[in-house]
Amino acid sequence: MNPGLALVAVLAAALLTADADAGAKPTPPQGAPGYQAPTRPTDGAHMALTIEKLEKGFDPERPLLIWAIGSSFTNGLGDGSTLVELLKPRFPNMPKVVYKRFAGNSTPYHLTRGWARHLVIPEQPDAVILYNFGKVDDLEQLIVDLRQGTTADILVGTIHWCLPHEKQWPDPDLPCSHQDIPKLRAVCEKHGVELVENRREMTEYMLASKLGIKDLLADAVHENAYASLMTNMNIARHFHRPAKFSYDPRSRERRIEAASPDAKLTGNWEKGDGSVTAKDKGAAIEVAFTGTRIDLIGWRSPDGGSAEVWLDGKPAAEAPVFSCGYIKPDPKNAPLPPNPPRDRSPHRLTLGANIVPQSWTLTMTNDTGDYELVGDVTGYDGTGNNRKPFTSKSGQITIEPEFWRQPESNKAGDKWTFDVTRTTVGKVDFKGEKGKFRLTLAWGLANGPHTLKLVAEGNGSVGLAAFEVFEPPMK
Template sequence: MKHLLLTLLLPFILFAQEKRNLTTDEPRAPKGKPDGAADYIAKAEPHDGQHLALTIHKLENGLTPVRPFLIWAIGSSYTNMLGNGEAWKVEIPQRFPKAPPIEYKKMVGNSCPWQYARGWLRHLVIPEQPDLVITYTNGNPADLEKLIVEVRQHTTADIIVPSLHWRERDQELWGKSENAMDQDVAAVREVCRKHAVEFIESRRDWAAYLTANKLPVSSLLKDAVHQSDYGAKIINSNILAHLRRPEAFSYKPESRERRITAPAAKDGIIKLSFTGNRIDLIGQKSPTGGSARVWIDGKPADQLDAFLMSYVQPNTKNHKEGKGATPRDQSPHAVTLGKNVVPQSWTLIMTSDTGDYDLTGSVTGPDGKGNAFKPFTSTSGQILVEPELWRRAERNRTGDRFIWDVRRACVGEISFKGAASETFVVRLAQSLPNTKHTLKLVPTGEGSIAGFDVFEPPMK
């Protein structure tokens, strides 16, 4: 019950976290457009938008049945400074009259690089299957590549990666290099090119604006490192400028997402084959209500080895070290599922100040002892803890606690009960192997099935 309550309260917890201080730098007064400077106008090149085929298709044509276009942003306080999607919610309806409503979610942390943002991707983003993922932070390009690969293997989402803005710490590179002190721009650009990710040349265009208006680097900053309000507007403008039809897209939308008309039932059973890792049903409800049992690959869907994990929630009373520190910045950002997985709640408790911990499952019980600085596989083999995804473990103290849930990613039965002719969408399965599958539905009672949406991530 406690874990269920935390799951229900998680959106409110994350919202509260976003409101807290996300930097150890003392902010200066918010800045608007620098005095005497021209308005910033983002410009698009002929190829800009080439890796956003699904995004443009959805914005131009809308989504049926209607649902929000879901954006997830993950990263550091730089990501946080971009806001909560306000720019999207203003501009998208003006440019795309048929666009669905915009839903913008984010998870951010103090100076959180790609290495740790990958953990939030796994636990928060992938379960929600967004339409678009944005990450605006720094880190090792190899870690960015790992993040991109995980998105590409488990979702059909487009990805946007802007280069970092200029900061006071980069001043010595001005006029000498496109790089930041903590970002090899060419390497990041190459990772994005390799994986057909939309790369935003924000740093280049930011520098051009400063040069054209004879402005110092500090003029678009609110402190030594963070973009000012007008700086954030520039970055958002650069991103939104890529929402366009380019000379050519790098892929076809139907290669990743496609709708299949429901086949006729034979002997009361509906069968179809599909290729992908996720399938949604589109149907119509009935006041009297029927139901349908769901089978995939010859097994009841709710017995398949397909699982999702909730956010690794640190206890609010966990030790915090350093100015502006929050428990989520001193915690395992992700764990990995192993073998013989059983849906349940997991609790990890630190037993020393040097990284030792106990792991316990609500069903499995005590499942081993580990150390945050060493690879760990639980006794049952269900949970793997990787040191590279545990942030600032040296700051954890005895008694620090972390919890998360493992749940099934497929449903065994759906209901058609509801208002007459009300259209609904239900996710039958996700986290399947990205291969060919056979779906079988055994309906009883009233209710109709219009079709299915199939999702095939671009990487196996």
Template structure:
């Protein structure tokens, strides 16, 4: 909200917004939110995506977030998910340790079966999660949107049933989508009681008198943080080379990220919920080709090839896979092929391919622009995804007598510096046992 609010005709801030969660968040109500934000803040340059995955509760989304969430580096995250409360908290901890995003979480709306002839039923897991999310918001500095009770009031004031806003037991129709967007929008306003004081999470260090100074064509910054942005002041000057702790950024495995693996069959879930690496990656595209599939889709055999690495081994989905180069690692539990088949009954065929890419989250060189609109946001991310440090950044001008004209370097310091998971005994609260009718909340059997 800080970047939206501070945008003006003279300062057109770029603002990255990510909507993330399951089918409720992915239910296509976010365009109404974005239309209104663009109306309220006409001078902000909003870059928004919705990367939600229906049917993926928190214990699955915690894996796909590695491909979807952290590489996006949102300035504002709007989030809702069902599932394990422990994995929900672990997701928030990772967000708070790997981004400086302002975070908005949304509580659950009323399902059709929670509104009976005797009234509204608020108990069990849903009631537990409402209290849990209050504690979570206070603990991690989140903006919590109370959807549930305003939703109930709206139904009562308009003499509606919960099902009147739904297409089935849980999913929103157009009426429900408009209400969800309205509840989200009324809390997308600046205030100081939540969203973790973003000014404390970033620092701009000026370049020039009173700040960092070029010396023999080199600019050095000692910092603690996970990301650094370069802010140019004017056109001109020579290109520069980036070094981290005396090394090229490309020598840091954590500064590479994989895109989300593609789906091969309905309902469109990524065939692999997580792909990782055990050696230094390179920028390239990957193709996994299915060569054999069990009739019940309980396992598949495959070959793997990288656009730069070349053929990189073959494997069986029932066993841990490490490619010959070590650049690709896949765990058996990260396959969704059988779950997809059980859900949609659409068979996969030999020869189908799963595609993903490895992309750098850094720049090793940067050239100043030939022209610079003083009203636009020209910040350039030099890298993100680094551990918190401390570190040393060195910018080396190609022509030491003519370094580029820089206004500042912006350091991002997430509020948490650890990625250790929360265990069941250390989470915000202890949940009640799951009941047989808690279908939308029950931990995913494929998790």
């Protein structure tokens, strides 16, 4: 959604289509039989929107977006191609799939809350995979962040066996150094999250095949290739139409047809084929909706014109709704192997008051944690220390030390940049090659009632098919 998120491609995002080649499959260890993960009646109960999209696709076409964030455990799942290959037989007509991942070294749930805020939520994914470790309270906060900011279905996986878990073997439900699984299970049930019982399912196979923990590891803690395949299979089985879904997809995402009574037309509009078209200046269409995001489904044409966007009675171009992109470390920041600059950085910040869209640079001024913040519009906006709470002089930026990883490793001259952008569109251009298009007009709104109005500028045809509304399940 945010143009600044293009940098994600450079930062280990993997773009895949349903035609991606997953490569040769690894073989079971110790001559064990091949692992099987057939679907069960309850698999996919919390995946209603994702399953609907995989079965029916999108109009107009767009990819289905899956995000995965976490640690090297997340990275061990691969680039997404294995998962995509496993979905193909189940959904032969599925749309293209885009799988993006962002993982750090030993990055727990707590720190990935920053990546959820600055990378995942701005892209408004369809599904989010959390295969990681950390405190259950932090996982719950991460789930709440995603539930408040997106309509994405969430999958949480229990972790595979590692050598530090030998005292717990072979009971998959005992708390271990990476997860408190009974508490994790309760949090997933509380929030309607799709729980992947990976550890329990792997244990059954390991015991039946007389395998030990080491047989499915590449080192002390990371899965080998076959274990990674097993985990992907356990995740894939939840992309499934169950006997009953836990929620109604329309409670989170719904469509308002432009030609329906739910859309209020003023001025001269022509109706036809489920669409409405206006050419006169001042012709307007208005819809009321509840949610955080609204998309336009429209028609472009060579004689297309433009329309102004109004939100809650004011120009959308002036709406006080903003997002902060990824806090990008300078690759020249002081080295401290094995952690790259990505892992020795502020992972999250919070926007405050008096926001002005702009690019920001945070620069360390000494080796003891002091820094200064400068915006390319605001200019110098204060100094802080990476071990203390900070609010900029203008009140626009708040930095929380609990989300700054390894602050003691930063040196004078280290720097980070991030962009703050408005999350609304002020004008829609309908001129172009003939065809249907989708455009997000606003996202990141307060999760409540809103009104949106488009007003034709009288410089060409304005063709509208529908609006799509997104209402996250948590306020």
